Amino acid sequence: MTEQVLDAGEHHAPAANSGRRITVRPHRARSGLASSFKTPLWHRVAERTIAVLALAAIAAIALIFIFIAREAVPMFWEVEFAEEVEIRDLFFAKEWNGYDEPVFIWQPVGEPAKFNVVPLFVGSLKVTLLAMLMSVPLGIGCAMFIALYAPRAVREVVKPVIELLAGIPSVVLGFFALMVLASWAQATFGFHFRLNAVVAAIGLALTIVPVIFTIAEDAIQSVPQTLNEAALALGARKYQVALRVVLPAALPGIAAGVVLGFGRAIGETMIVLMASGNAAIMELFDFTTSVRTVTATIAAELGEVAQGDAHWRVLFLLGVMLFAVTFVLNIVGDLAIQRLQKKLTAES
Amino acid sequence: MSESKEAVAETPVNVKMETQGVNVFYGDNHAIRNVDLDIADRSVTALIGPSGCGKSTYLRALNRMNDTIDSCRFEGRILLDGEDIYGRGVDPVEVRRRVGMVFQKSNPFPKSIFDNVAFGLRIGGEKDKDVIAERVEESLKGAALWDEVKDRLQSSALGLSGGQQQRLCIARCLAVWPEVILMDEPASALDPIATAKIEELIRELREQYTIVIVTHSMQQAARVSDSTAFFYMGELIEHGKTDMMFTRPTKKRTEEYISGRFG
Incomplete structure (x- = not known):
């Protein structure tokens, strides 16, 4: 933005501003075939990594629950359990x-x-x-x-x-x-x-x-x-x-x-x-x-x-x-x- | 400093607040240097000057808001109706109930519009619901906000636009019957239309209140104020009637600032 403004002001810049250096917009390197509006690879990798880490935390909690439940749930069908305890009495x-x-x-x-x-x-x-x-x-x-x-x-x-x-x-x-x-x-x-x-x-x-x-x-x-x-x-x-x-x-x-x-x-x-x-x-x-x-x-x-x-x-x-x-x-x-x-x- | 006194003396008016030899320090920083300034009753006094010149610090000295800053030290006398607000045994809370303040950034409480305006009354011990409701309506009308909010008094104040929020803050301030209202760049964060409304409001409030306003905009000072005080590096350079200040300032510094050569 700044460059554009300065570019435009080049022709009728007020005298007070004449001392300011006018920068030229740098040439943008175009990368090969891809569209120049594409998200750079590194940013995509970084975002994916963060998403994976966040999911891992949620998955860990879910897994803990599953592994605890896996030990408890058989009580509802196991014969050995039924012989010893009635579910109702719990x-x-x-x-x-x-x-x-x-x-x-x-x-x-x-x-x-x-x-x-x-x-x-x-x-x-x-x-x-x-x-x-x-x-x-x-x-x-x-x-x-x-x-x-x-x-x-x-x-x-x-x-x-x-x-x-x-x-x-x-x-x-x-x-x-x-x-x-x-x-x-x-x-x-x-x-x-x-x-x-x-x-x-x-x-x-x-x-x-x-x-x-x-x-x-x-x-x-x-x-x-x-x-x-x-x-x-x-x-x-x-x-x-x-x-x-x-x-x-x-x-x-x-x-x-x-x-x-x-x-x-x-x-x-x-x-x-x-x-x-x-x-x-x-x-x-x-x-x-x-x-x-x-x-x-x-x-x-x-x-x-x-x-x-x-x-x-x-x-x-x-x-x-x-x-x-x-x-x-x-x-x-x-x-x-x-x-x-x-x-x-x-x-x- | 003698010029400023003469300028005020030309037209005899009642003096609401008198500042005598005021010095304010922030730690080692001498922020306000020996300021004498009389503030006329029922008028608008504008404080202008470049950033960091001490005008806001001076404003905050007028209702003892600087007391809340640990490193801040005050010397001198400020008289409100002849009584020193920094005198022995003076309760700053009582001072602030008579000298209200509106801040640069609107700061409504995260409560309903009604509760915002009623806040000052309630903490002042007012219990009567009818009295509170009546005063809230009067205050909102006084701040030219009533018509815009009368149907949604119970909704959150944070849902109002920036300009409305600032007028709500003014209404909140009016509700406790202050005698003096201090405004610290009240329109600096607002768009031109909202600014125009605030300025119109200030001109109306002048009929009943003494207003001191800090502003960065010299046009604003010229539009709303009766007298203007120019601060520079913590000193009061010049104080006089606004039209005189902007047409024939007596000090070179004032002229340079007003004509935009620095600041």
Whole structure:
């Protein structure tokens, strides 16, 4: 473009511009037979490579799902499995010998073995929800303080420290929860069971807070400064800017952090394995009892079962179900975030 | 600086804001040097000058927006109706409620048109829905936007065109009853038609408000302002009635800038 303009101006260029050097459009090399409008080979190769890499990532996830499902699915037709377990008993309560009412029980080494997955999912959801209840307000509050209020010096120390917390191996946090936190919680709250859902949730929160904090802090930072200024110029106080302008504008990003934190929480294994007490108790509302989560069950039992027997198949079924739950929750979360984002940008 | 005072003194008007010996520093950068400037009530004052001359910094000093920048330091006095807005115990938030601001780039909140205009009232503690609705309508009418948006008050402000967004920002500013409105190149990102609308609006608003406008366009300054102040390298070079400034500037620098020899 520039060359053209200068070419045109050559004849009647104003005197003031006469000192400027006029460049001549370089001659374009025509490549052989091909049209000169064709995309160069290298660009095509680069684009293909990127597409292949992206597909590979998706394929990997699909394959993981297929290989887990392949171990679980035969339970629906295998005779050996049917002899040992009824499919119905995996999901519904049953009145076993010696019980006076239908119960949900996970007792793989019992005689007969009882594989009811409901108490495990109840355990997982209890711990996860409790951990989210603790870490969402903490993570977001912390992010708002660091992004909007903290002096730069504080920010530069606190932010990396919290992010470092995310890098602590979960077995270390589990050990901390098991040894220190559990005793402290029992002494403070007077729990009947030393290891319970609350202790596991606190341990879990330690790993989720950094996830939510980091993403929420970035979302808050990326709210345009111009919105801040607009609010200040209208006579808003700092807390009003934070709560009424910055927080709503950052909400999609914050929600993304919460969704990611939830995925992390429900999938976390080591901390809940160590600190939850691991008793598969079917108790919906009492958070001071021990719980056994889906993940901890898989981790603890899969190494000790015979490949292909009923217990093995049920553990893989747990994996498939956990995968499905996480997947669905992620999609729901994504849809919610998209709707939020749509509300914030153009159109009604 | 004495000339500028005489120029204002020729026609006695009420002074809304008085600037006395103002210096602004960004870290080591002395951005505004010893500026004395009186801003007349219910008039339009244009601040002109080449890029980086400090006119925007000066503008932001008038409603203490510079306070939000850590490295920024202020010296001097700025009086609003005789009261020093940098005085001891003055709350900058209260200052900004009386001295509103419209920015270069329109910056509506990602909320509905109604909520944008109502924002200032709500944070000011206004709870009465009827009062808010009434004031929103008045403000949108005042910003010549009402007819274009009255049927879609609940849709997102981000769906408006650039010119409409800027008028929405003006409406948002009017809603909190400011006495002075500061405008930082309010039309620089707009097309000529939208610019003409904003300029017409500024001329109308002059009846009720004191307006200070930073502009890069000397034509714009000539069209909308009553008096013009020329800034150069952080100093106020000349201040006088706009028609005088553009026809018979007293300083050589002013003449050179106005005739387009630099800037």
